Amino acid sequence: MKQFLLCDWLGMDYPIIQAPMAGVQDSALAIAVSEAGGLGSLPCAMLSVDDIAHQVSLIKASTNKPYNLNFFCHDTSEYNEIKHQQWRVLLKPYFDELSGQYDATIKAATRMPFSHDIADVIEDFAPPVISFHFGLPDAKLLARVKSWGTKVLSSATTLEEAVWLEENGVDGIIAQGLEAGGHRGMFLSKDVSTQIGLFSLLPQIVDRVSVPVIAAGGICDTRSIDCALSLGASVVQIGTSYLLCHEAKTSQLHRAALKSQRAHHTALTNVFTGRPARGIANRIMKDLGYMNSSVPDFPYASMEMAQLKNLAEKQNLDDFSSLWSGQNVSGCQEISAFDLTKQFAEACRIVS
Incomplete structure (x- = not known):
């Protein structure tokens, strides 16, 4: 064979x-x-x-x-401060809701x-x-x-x-x-x-x-x-x-999502990193639209979302987590x- x-x-x-x-x-x-x-x-x-x-x-x-x-x-493009400022304005209500503040000193791609x-x-x-x-x-x-x-x-x-x-x-x-x-x-x-x-x-x-x-x-x-x-x-x-x-090393929040009915709804989104990726649909994907033209270029886009994720996960929320998953979790x-x-x-x- x-x-x-x-x-x-x-x-x-x-x-x-x-x-x-x-x-x-x-x-x-x-x-x-x-x-x-x-x-x-x-x-x-x-x-x-x-x-x-x-x-x-x-x-x-x-x-x-x-x-x-x-x-x-x-290809890694140049960091675009103007686009990131616009992106942070869009995300500010979520930082406020989580009683957190964006750390603008972080400008390193992950x-x-x-x-x-x-x-x-x-x-x-x-x-x-x-x-x-x-x-x-x-x-x-x-x-x-x-x-x-x-x-x-x-x-x-x-x-x-x-x-x-x-x-x-x-x-x-x-x-x-x-x-x-x-x-x-x-x-x-x-x-x-x-x-x-x-x-x-x-x-x-x-x-x-x-x-x-x-x-x-x-x-x-x-x-x-x-x-x-x-x-x-x-x-x-x-x-x-x-x-x-x-x-x-899948987080407990991610594991819970994979074991729930939510796992049957996945979607392509660019809101976490700037490139299309498939994950379990959650609040930020639905709020901002799965594919959003305001997202900064990959890989810098993850800087803001990573901070939101960390704030939310401390409160046991996966609203801003990239819950990567394929369409079939039955295995x-x-x-x-x-x-x-x-x-x-x-x-x-x-x-x-």
Whole structure:
């Protein structure tokens, strides 16, 4: 079977990749998944270079199985003070309601793109797999990564993005369907109307490219794994189902939302970071509109919302929290990620 050939290529026992989920996990989740025979992933975009080195060291000390490091490779625009002032005016009533005040001295982005400085730190580790979101780094930096023997994956949300990724040297393509939680990997267009469901996107990409394709979005059980593999995916990538696992760092408020009826209403929004991302609908998304043109550019937009989030969560409110989630939470279980991965592995054996 094609998927098991790719498993050999990536060093995995089963065609299962754990989706990197920044803010709700560290190395513990990645280690558990890799130890179970899948490919555990560590999200690095919100980590300092020292934190990246520490977390990778923990992975290396805990497992000899392959792992994936995930990075963003977005273009960082200049900080726009005027736009942020306008944004803060819009958010001021919420700060007042929470009896809080905005700290205007904070002007640092919380999500940084992949760089040579980061490459300097991870080069000695020679990570088996690196995945990118929002395209690929420049050709020189990409060549440096591949010189380590590292396999490179990246997300495509449209057929055009998949073709571009293959033409620019990617080793495998993650077909990210509209169902997926968290940030859309879109990079050739800002038009969210270009985004389509996995089972429409996947066969188009499989028919067009020659590199392996990984299916992501709404994968949570035997049926969805079966559908993805039968449509030509070599591997499936699963994220949301891991959010309730013991090793996940998902907050109690986020966990409660995932276990409630609210989890059945997710939406794409840019109000938290400036880029479209899927999460459980909450008050701020509804109040400001899911896609709001006043939001500052990614990644700076998160500065104001992060402060609101911290104020609200101290009062046990998730009104301003980014409750990232895919459209299908039915696979979420409060068990170890190791055991959940083994369940998915059994599903893969059934469908093979």
